[in-house]
Amino acid sequence: MIRALLVGTQPPCLTQYTxxxxxxxxxxxxxxxxxxxxLCFQQEQVLEALAVGKSVVLYxxxxxEAPKNRALAAALASRRxxxxxxxxxxxxxxxxxxxxxxxxQTLKQSGRLxxxxxxxxPLAREILEGTD
Numbered sequence: 263m264i265r266a267l268l269v270g271t272q273p274p275c276l277t278q279y280t281x282x283x284x285x286x287x288x289x290x291x292x293x294x295x296x297x298x299x300x301l302c303f304q305q306e307q308v309l310e311a312l313a314v315g316k317s318v319v320l321y322x323x324x325x326x327e328a329p330k331n332r333a334l335a336a337a338l339a340s341r342r343x344x345x346x347x348x349x350x351x352x353x354x355x356x357x358x359x360x361x362x363x364x365x366x367q368t369l370k371q372s373g374r375l376x377x378x379x380x381x382x383x384p385l386a387r388e389i390l391e392g393t394d
Contacts, residue, residue: 264362266319267307270294273321275355289317289362292350294324297334300341317362317383318350349384361386 265286266279270293279291290311299305311318325342328334346352351360361369361376366386369376375390376382382390 264288264364266291267311268293269305269308270299270324273324273355276319276321276353278360287311287316288364289319292318292320292324294321295326297326297328297338300326300338303341303345312348312350315363315385317360317385319360320345320350320352322352322354351381351383353381363389366390 263280264278265282266289267285267287268279268281268283268291272281273291273293276291279289281291285307290308292305292308295303308318326338328338342352353360359377359380361380361382363383363385366376366382366389370390
């Protein structure tokens, strides 16, 4: 199991994680955000995790919507794009499997590749694409 800092509520489908509330952790899972949290994203531990290359996964059904306010909906969409640009991995809990750096090391050592539909963290991609 991967030790993950949980932000917000626990997603029902991301079962490969053991959730913790404080360090040490190997990844961050954002289960939900409020409108204010998404618009003014300042989760210090999440930003620090991104800065050092840890996986940050955001469960998209936990994101707020603003279907009746076009300007607010556009601002929310812009913040989502910004988070993706920072390296946050978005998931809706579908059958895509997240491959972390730790799993990538194991796959590489055994000469295997991730399965179809796998989502690689940036560090996992580096490990699998790197040459010895």
